[in-house]
Amino acid sequence: MAVMTVPSDFVEEMTEDGVTSLRFTGDLSIAAIGDLPERLRDYGEGVQRLDLSDIGYIDTVGAWLIHRTARDSGAEIVGGDNDAERLIAAVSGVDQPAEVRPDPPNPVIRVLDEVGEATTIALTTLAGLVGFFGSVLVSAGSLIRHPGRIRWNAVIQRFDVVGVRALGIIGLMSFLIGLVIAQQGAVQLRQFGAEVFTVNLVGRLTMRELGVLMTAIMVAGRSGSAFAAQIGTMKLTEEIDAMRTIGVSPVEALVLPRFLAAVFMLPLLGFYASVVAIIGGGLLSWVELDIPPATFFARIREVVPLTDVYVGLVKAPVFGAIIAVCGCYQGMQVKGNAEEVGKRTTAAVVQAIFLVIVLDAFFAVFFSWIGWN
């Protein structure tokens, strides 16, 4: 016959020598203990004896309960068998005050602490990025003096991954953006009877701003994150350290090919994105505004000044450099565990996109200042 768990219980009784005794029955185990802890808490110091002579099975949870009740009330424990005595001795030996969670700090101090920490991290990251950019330039300089060391295979492979393989997704995105700009522009401009200016809107906006900016955001998400994850994983598996000991510079072997790929591919991708967006806008103008493609492109050539193309092409390599530097820098900062790779990858993408947009704003001010409106 299986021995089942018997719920634990206790009765309060007065012994002959005049002390209040709690006589326990049933199993004193985690499964049987039920609401005993709450009931016993009410007794406080009104108990002088804990009688275990009628209990069944006991485990450390039951032993702890008895030990705690005895400790708080000063009662003596009687009638325990060997098991009970051994377990009570074991748990009383490890009765030490402890916390379950670290103490939460004062909220004011915590907020100040977090603000301070965020500021330090932002500044050190900025300094780190500038320093890293410098080291990339230095090793680029030394490669120019020793062109034999350039890893053409790695560079070409990066060109393929960063540039050629991005054509599909960037083309699709730009085409849709062109459509949307033209459609929204047409709706608004129609109110003034000026639908024909949709062409100006699409042409100038995509060439000057959106083509390159959206491409940079896409490349940051696509390649910047990959740079950080690849280099970060190599850092974790100590491949980077191995490279250094063999005498291969990780900046030369890993960072420069990626840097060059981003710097050279972004202008091409950005220009391609602008052209595809204009095609998208042209298609919508044809369908929606009855502007035939020939007229559309003739108008584009009239209204989009060559300086708009220059604006886009000047910004693109700078954005590419930012994306590559952020990605590779964060990858190189990985240490410890796999979780760090995820964090650093996120940081690389967020920083790259943020810096790209900040610099884009500076460029806008700069170009209008030199008169390239």
Added chain:
Amino acid sequence: MVDEDPIIVDREFSGPLICVKGLRNSFGDQVVHEGLDIDVRKGEILGVVGGSGTGKSVLMRSIIGLQQPDEGSIEVFGESLLGRSDAETIDVRKRWGVLFQGGALFSTLTVAENVMVPIREFYPEMDRDFRREVAKYKVCLSGLPPEASPKYPSELSGGMRKRAGIARALALDPELLFLDEPTAGLDPIGAAAFDNLTRELQQTLGLTVFLITHDLDTLHAICDRVAVLADKQVIAVGTIPELLAMDHPWIQEYFNGPRGRMAASQTASGN
């Protein structure tokens, strides 16, 4: 499944706590176990050894229900577990604790909160303050200082993480403890301390321990019996002297290799 009532374990059950018969496990074409039998007696520390890839961890995972075997029967506390639902085996699962190789602590919870997880899961009605107290003494029982309770696993050393893992494995006062390579990655001093802890806990709490290890010192120091996995089966079970008397080449090489002799001589002179 017609019968969803949980099977209730007989506490006085005195037969082998684990009884595996004719176990077969395979991954695709690769057969890991074929006709494997193993018994774990009540109150013993059974060491399980075998070369890399002989399926020591797979055997443990089969017993605790993380790996569905192709064939065979697995009885724990005399109850057959294969083909039963989680609802039926809940009482059995309450009575074992598992320490995974890396500790497998929940990284977003503190050590004490890690210990509270199984208690809250299986005994949600337990008083909150009492549950905290239980978690705290379990942490100390595992040989961690009380300051470790509010720390996160990432703040602990490898040895402390293993102890925190033991604390969580002991959360429900199990009768059966599974340890998967508990001393792997610990320095010799930490490993010896962990062996002592295992032995002490086993004696104080009356545990039965299923211990997978590569550590010859652990085998000599604390295991009552050792099971050797090779050729997809348990080829021998017995005390170390009994195993030494066998002339199986792997056993001879394992225990009589340079490392095996070293561990044996240390035990002989040290203890």
